[in-house]
Amino acid sequence: MSGMMVMMWRNLYWYWYRQYPGSRPEFLLMKVPGSAAVVPADPPFPRLDVNNSNNVVNLEISSAAVSDSVLYYCALQPTVTGNPDTLYKNWFYN
Secondary structure (H helix, E strand, O other): OEEEEEEOOOOEEEEEEEEOOOOOOEEEEEEOOOOOOEEEOOOOOOOEEEEEEOOEEEEEEOOOOHHHOOEEEEEEEEOOOOOHHHHHHHHHHO
């Protein structure tokens, strides 16, 4: 199992993408906050999974191959509403 990890923030949707050289980013999957739910791309990438524990989110690739050696992105989307200045102030300084 190969993968990458990022620190987890509560109440955020986690979007994972990969990008091959010269191509646009390709959506892989989304992790739903507060649950174990993962929304895959359509069609899904069956060798990918997300595992989160101890405030870390891991994108896991089973049976990783040389073709999996690409640029991976993790994008976050807050689920709270209200004043974005307060959100980002709390995000950066907590």
